Amino acid sequence: MKDTAGEGGLKWYPVYTNPRAEKKAFAALIAKGIEAYLPLQRKLKQWSDRKKWVEEPLITSYLFVRIPANSQAEVLMTKGIARFVYFSGKVATMPDNQIEELKLLMASSLEMEVTEEDLQPGEKITIKGGPLKGITGEIVAHRSQKQLLVRLESMGQSILVNAPAALINRF
Incomplete structure (x- = not known):
């Protein structure tokens, strides 16, 4: 069975972003050296004059960060990040295998x-x-x-x- 804390006490946390800010928040996290994952899916969008393939977040207003628990403040100080997701009154964490399965699904x-x-x-x-x-x-x-x-x-x-x-x- 895999350790949910990952290597060196790192855990995956789902974070909630400001509306339509997922890609910018993801880029800001990466620029800070924070490991992040934003699952994107390709969709064909229709405008009045054209169609175009665009990449959109799979889960609106969510992305995932892999950090030690004491780095939560650094994530919250990132432009575009609204808050951590809470589950049963505590900051939610995601097991490594769930993120790996999500990456496999996206691939x-x-x-x-x-x-x-x-x-x-x-x-x-x-x-x-x-x-x-x-x-x-x-x-x-x-x-x-x-x-x-x-x-x-x-x-x-x-x-x-x-x-x-x-x-x-x-x-």
């Missing part, structure tokens, strides 16, 4: 959708092949398709990913 070419709906737990599964091999999650019925749910409980967010039934292993 895949599967369609994704983020929802704040409190989806009810379903059948637990593991992906047994393809770019998401080894990721565990829950099956939920959504738009009459079977989809993999990766729940980021400490943030109150859920990520739905289309996954072919042939690649799902029930346990």
Whole structure:
């Protein structure tokens, strides 16, 4: 089992940004030498005169920082950062493996959708092949398709990913 404190007491923390400030806050954190992760997804945007592919944050107003607990003030003094995310009255932390799974999801070419709906737990599964091999999650019925749910409980967010039934292993 992985240590959730990571190397040298470093932990992943979800932070809440000012509206539409995710990319600027991310750049400011990197410029300060703070390890940060901002999951971006490509979307085709339609304007009246053109279409264009743009990169948008997967989870609006959120990004992740990997810091020792005593560096929280430095993160809060970064332009664009609003506050740390709290869960049960304490600053929320994310296990290293959840961030790694999120990075793996983002590296895949599967369609994704983020929802704040409190989806009810379903059948637990593991992906047994393809770019998401080894990721565990829950099956939920959504738009009459079977989809993999990766729940980021400490943030109150859920990520739905289309996954072919042939690649799902029930346990």
